Amino acid sequence: MHVDFAEFVLARTPALLRFAYLLTGDRHLAEDLTQEALVRAHRRWSAITADVGPEPYVRQAVLRQFLSWRRRRSFFERPAAELPERPIPDDFADRVAVSDEMWSLLRRLPRSQRAVVVLRYYEDLPDAEIARLLGCSPATVRVHAFHALRRLRTALTPVRLPGGQP
Amino acid sequence: MMHEVEERLRSALRDHAEDAPAGAAMLTTVVAESGRRRRRAVVASAAAAVTAVLAGAAVAVPLLSPAPALTVAAPPSTAPPAVSPPVAGLVPADAPGKVTFPLTAPPKAGYGVPSVWRAAARPYLRQTVQDADAGGVMAFSATAYPARPEALGPSTPTTVRGRPATVVEWSDQTGVQRSLVWQEDPATWIELRTEPAAADPDRLRAYAEALQAQPSNGPVPFTFALMPAGWSVDNVTPTSVTFCPPDVRPDQAFTDKLAVMLSTTAEPAGTAVKVGARGGWLHHQEDSTTLEVPLGDGRSLVFQLMGRATTLSDEDLVRLAAGTTPTPDAEVGKG
Numbered sequence: 001m002h003v004d005f006a007e008f009v010l011a012r013t014p015a016l017l018r019f020a021y022l023l024t025g026d027r028h029l030a031e032d033l034t035q036e037a038l039v040r041a042h043r044r045w046s047a048i049t050a051d052v053g054p055e056p057y058v059r060q061a062v063l064r065q066f067l068s069w070r071r072r073r074s075f076f077e078r079p080a081a082e083l084p085e086r087p088i089p090d091d092f093a094d095r096v097a098v099s100d101e102m103w104s105l106l107r108r109l110p111r112s113q114r115a116v117v118v119l120r121y122y123e124d125l126p127d128a129e130i131a132r133l134l135g136c137s138p139a140t141v142r143v144h145a146f147h148a149l150r151r152l153r154t155a156l157t158p159v160r161l162p163g164g165q166p
Numbered sequence: 167m168m169h170e171v172e173e174r175l176r177s178a179l180r181d182h183a184e185d186a187p188a189g190a191a192m193l194t195t196v197v198a199e200s201g202r203r204r205r206r207a208v209v210a211s212a213a214a215a216v217t218a219v220l221a222g223a224a225v226a227v228p229l230l231s232p233a234p235a236l237t238v239a240a241p242p243s244t245a246p247p248a249v250s251p252p253v254a255g256l257v258p259a260d261a262p263g264k265v266t267f268p269l270t271a272p273p274k275a276g277y278g279v280p281s282v283w284r285a286a287a288r289p290y291l292r293q294t295v296q297d298a299d300a301g302g303v304m305a306f307s308a309t310a311y312p313a314r315p316e317a318l319g320p321s322t323p324t325t326v327r328g329r330p331a332t333v334v335e336w337s338d339q340t341g342v343q344r345s346l347v348w349q350e351d352p353a354t355w356i357e358l359r360t361e362p363a364a365a366d367p368d369r370l371r372a373y374a375e376a377l378q379a380q381p382s383n384g385p386v387p388f389t390f391a392l393m394p395a396g397w398s399v400d401n402v403t404p405t406s407v408t409f410c411p412p413d414v415r416p417d418q419a420f421t422d423k424l425a426v427m428l429s430t431t432a433e434p435a436g437t438a439v440k441v442g443a444r445g446g447w448l449h450h451q452e453d454s455t456t457l458e459v460p461l462g463d464g465r466s467l468v469f470q471l472m473g474r475a476t477t478l479s480d481e482d483l484v485r486l487a488a489g490t491t492p493t494p495d496a497e498v499g500k501g
Contacts, residue, residue, distance in 0.1 A: 006193055013189040021186035022179055031187050032421060035196055040452065042200040102178035121172065122179040153171045 003049050005042055013038075016058060022118045023066045025107040037061035060133055067111055067134070105155050113148035116141055203453075256482050259390035259489070261399045261407065266383050267291040268310050268354050272376035282384030284402035285309065287416035291382065304360055306373050311355040315347060324367065326374045333367045346370040350379075387496035388426055388467075391489025394478055397424070405499035411475055422473035424483075428496045431466040432458065439480075442488030448480060457483055465498055 013034070020030035037058045041048055048057045106114060112134070119130045120141075127145075131138040267289040271280035278294035289310040297304035309315070319336030324346075331348035344364035347357045358374055365373075385404050393399075393409055400416035400423070401408040409424040410416050436449025436456070446459040455476055457469040469487050471478055478486075 009193040009196060013192045014186070017189045017192075018183040018186040022183055027185075027187045028419070031189060031192075032419075034189065035192065035199065036453070038192065038196040039200045039203065042196055043203065100178075102174050103182050106175075106178065117175065118179065121175050122183065149171055149175075152175065156171065156174070 003054055005045050005054075008054050009038060012055060012058070016062065019059060019118070019123070020062050020066070022122055023062070023111075023115060025103070033062050033065050034058075036065060063115060063133055067115060101156065102152070105152055109148050109151065113144045113151075116144040117148050120145060255395055256392040256485055257395045259393040261388075261390045261393060262386065262402060263389075264383050264386055265289065265402050266381050267308070268350060268381055269308070269356070270378040270380050270382040271306075272373070272378065274376065280382065281403075282382050284384075284399065286418050287398065287400040287410070304363070304365070306358060306360055306365075308356055308358045308377070310350075311357065312353060314349070314355050315357050317347070318343070318345075321347075322367075324371065326371050327377075331371075331374075333370070335364075344370065346374055348374070385493070385495030387428060387493055389491045389493060390426075390486070392486050394424065394482065394486070404495060404497040409475075411477070414474055420470065420472060422475055423471075424475050424478060424486075425468075425470045425472070426490060427468045427470065427499050428492055429458075429466050429468045429499055431460045431464055434458075439484055441484055446484070446487065448484070455480070455483065457487055459487055461492070465492075467492065 016034045016037070017030055020033045021027060024030050024033065040061055041054055041058050045054075048054050051057075106117065109117065115134065116130060119125045119133065120127070125133075127138045127141045130141045134141065262284065265282055265284045267282045269291065271277070271291060271293045274295075276295055280291060280293040283290045283292070291308045292305055294303050294305045317332070317334050319334055321332040321334050324331050324333055326346060326348050327350070329348050329350070331346055334345045334347060336343050342364050343359065344367065345357050345359045346367065347355065350356050356374075358370055360370070384402070386402055386407075387404050388407055390407075394411070396412045397409045398412075398416070399407060400410040401418060406420075406425055406427040408420060408426070411422065414422045434447045435458075436447045439446050439448045439457070441457070441459045444459050444461075446457055449456045449458070453473055453476065455471040459467040459469075461467065467487065467490060469483055469490075471483065
């Protein structure tokens with residue numbers, strides 16, 4: 001099936017950037033990784049479209065760059081400092097604050113754990129597919145997920161429930 | 167609790183996915199970059215063919231040359247403008263022995279230990295402060311320029327440190343940004359910003375007023391005996407130094423540069439090479455080359471060439487690595 005490169009880029013760039021951004025937590029790096037993956041795809045477009053199709057190829061290229069390149073990012077883009085003590089949020093700010101706290105914690109996870117988290121909880125992929133993308137066993141995926149969730153659970157501020165009980 | 171964490175995780179990922187960049191110019195950028203690489207591959211193939219003909223019988227060059235002679239490649243008579251010029255070997259290093267910012271951060275309670283770096287070829291000072299309004303940690307960052315930095319948006323006149331100044335406002339993908347710009351002395355302009363969100367002008371002015379009028383120094387992580395001829399050092403932090411080729415604009419990224427880092431020792435990958443008295447691993451990937459030199463204490467020196475910096479030869483990369491030494495100030499990088 002013929003797929004036009006320009007049409008593919010225009011249609012799929014937003015989704016690819018969201019994927020890369022969730023992996024990296026950094027807009028510039030997300031653009032870098034996506035651009036690099038698309039450049040590689042462009043240079044072998046005919047072979048890719050005749051094989052697995054462009055979307056799986058580009059997504060895997062983004063993922064592999066994220067995992068294997070030592071530090072493509074700038075030195076400014078590093079994990080945030082430890083969050084200070086602060087009161088449990090309330091009112092309209094609750095949801096935003098909770099989401100931001102989780103986002104901050106996600107950025108501190110090791111890259112392999114972050115990749116598993118994004119693939120499992122944003123892309124909704126089964127562990128077997130995540131294992132195929134990462135080049136590891138499903139058991140390893142489960143171990144990464146377990147460690148990531150444990151770290152998040154330990155660090156998260158309890159959410160205030162209706163009635164004021166955490 | 168685990169189920170709750172998973173739900174919060176899904177929700178945070180959904181929320182923050184919307185913060186991803188739009189990538190409006192992605193197609194143009196990708197096609198241009200792909201074309202540039204194709205042209206570079208053609209030039210490289212032609213150069214290799216010419217070299218093979220001139221050399222007659224091919225002679226393998228050992229990765230570690232015993233003599234520190236410079237390798238000077240004859241430049242091609244014509245080359246596309248987008249292609250990096252050939253690297254004319256290595257020269258004695260002109261890397262900065264120290265990093266100095268013209269002012270000193272205020273030693274205030276609640277403020278973090280300031281960092282002094284070289285960033286995008288400019289002296290840079292950064293200091294964090296706990297800030298509930300900013301949702302956690304906010305950082306003041308000041309950059310020194312030899313001339314007035316280009317304004318990114320409309321300016322409002324003000325005064326700071328007894329000098330005329332301007333508050334500049336602009337918007338980017340993260341929202342409204344604001345900086346305070348003033349001329350500290352005839353040869354020094356300072357631009358002060360905050361991360362991750364803009365601070366109000368009064369807060370910027372208060373921090374600027376608290377800066378002390380004496381230089382402050384930052385650590386330098388490595389000493390270098392050699393560096394690529396014509397390249398410059400554009401970033402120095404406790405964990406990394408980047409060398410920028412002459413046709414690459416200095417910025418804060420590692421792309422298209424040689425990045426030297428201190429990292430935890432990874433699994434060996436690539437080809438074993440001798441680097442001075444040490445062993446190392448040279449690993450080529452599609453658009454990058456990495457040389458890892460384990461130091462024997464769980465740390466490694468890592469030399470990473472990316473993009474346009476891959477014009478540096480393997481032999482020169484190994485020679486540069488052999489002349490690189492970590493200082494006691496070097497820190498292992500993360501990420």
